[in-house]
Amino acid sequence: GDSVTQMEGPVTLSEEAFLTINCTYTATGYPSLFWYVQYPGEGLQLLLKATKADDKGSNKGFEATYRKETTSFHLEKGSVQVSDSAVYFCALSAPSTGGYQKVTFGTGTKLQVIP
Amino acid sequence: DADVTQTPRNRITKTGKRIMLECSQTKGHDRMYWYRQDPGLGLRLIYYSFDVKDINKGEISDGYSVSRQAQAKFSLSLESAIPNQTALYFCATSDFSRAGANVLTFGAGSRLTVL
Numbered sequence: 240g241d242s243v244t245q246m247e248g249p250v251t252l253s254e255e256a257f258l259t260i261n262c263t264y265t266a267t268g269y270p271s272l273f274w275y276v277q278y279p280g281e282g283l284q285l286l287l288k289a290t291k292a293d294d295k296g297s298n299k300g301f302e303a304t305y306r307k308e309t310t311s312f313h314l315e316k317g318s319v320q321v322s323d324s325a326v327y328f329c330a331l332s333a334p335s336t337g338g339y340q341k342v343t344f345g346t347g348t349k350l351q352v353i354p
Numbered sequence: 355d356a357d358v359t360q361t362p363r364n365r366i367t368k369t370g371k372r373i374m375l376e377c378s379q380t381k382g383h384d385r386m387y388w389y390r391q392d393p394g395l396g397l398r399l400i401y402y403s404f405d406v407k408d409i410n411k412g413e414i415s416d417g418y419s420v421s422r423q424a425q426a427k428f429s430l431s432l433e434s435a436i437p438n439q440t441a442l443y444f445c446a447t448s449d450f451s452r453a454g455a456n457v458l459t460f461g462a463g464s465r466l467t468v469l
Contacts, residue, residue, distance in 0.1 A: 271455035282358070282444055282460035283397075290455050328396065332456035339402075339410075340456035346396040 241266040245329045245345035252319055252352050260314040260348050262303075262329035270333035271340075272296075272305050272312040277326040277347070286314075286327070319352045326350070357381050358461035360445050366467045373432045375464045377445030384449065386428040387458065388412075388420060391442040400443075403428055435468040442466075 245262045252258060264270065271290045275283040287296030292307035301316045312329060326347045335341040358379045367373055377386065388400040399412030401420040409422055417439060419431045432439055442465050446458040 273455075273457070275458075280462070282446075282462045283458070284460065285457055288455060288457065339404075342399075342456050342458060344396040346394055 241270070241331060241333055241341065241343045243329050243331055243343050243345035245327075245348050248326075248347075248349040250348060250350050252350070254321055254352055254354050255318045256352075258314070258316040258319045258323075258350070260327055260329075260350070262312045262314065262345060264310050264312065264329075264331050266310075266331055266333045266343075268333055269307075270331040272303070273330040273332070273342075274301070274303055274312070274314050275328040275330060275344075277328065279325070283328060319350070321352045321354055324350055324352045356462065358445055358447055358459055360443075360461035360464045362464060363462065364465045366469065367435055368469050369436055371435050371468075373435050373466065375430045375443055375445075375466070377428045377430070377461060379426050379428075379445075379447045379459075381447050381449070381459055382425075383447035383459070384425065385447060386422065387446040387448070388418075388428070388430045389444045389446060390414065391444060391463075397444065400430065432466075435466075437468045440466060440468045 242265045273288045274286040276286045277283045287298040289296040289305035295304045303314045326349045328347045329345040332340045332342045361376045387402045389397040403409045403422045406422050445461040
């Protein structure tokens, strides 16, 4: 079945450091890829997405590029802020039985940014 | 008001009690989902519903039941709660037909503790 593997956390960075959170996936066909963010005490919210190979999703200074050849969708940000402290989930959606686009999540990576 | 509202936000109960978690949405989405989040396991799908008359089991439905009372309301029940059902529960919605990829909108979560 489909699966998403992301780097284990927690990741601790100083403010203004460069961030990379690795994500690789296994899926049949051509999935759509997502990064969701969960701030403390809140639900997940969509951060960015990419729906086909070589697409780059971007939002709030975060970027991720859909790499089909390496089945990866790594999240990057050039300069993190304390307000970026959260848990980040990589996810994919792909067709399953009955035409339903099943969403599969990674286990989440906790990011802590210190001043 | 939030697009997806979950009640209660926190609940402590005892083994064997019946518990209902409720979810309502103002997004107008036809699809609704219940997920469970456990540390280190990411999010796992319990049940999903495409419309009022279409309810489907997810990957971990044992011990749970659901009711779709209206397009905007989807409730999750634990008929006889047990301690390993202690978790954070999320309701989510999506409008796949418009998005082209299954983008989920989440509620803020319901934290359930079973003693």
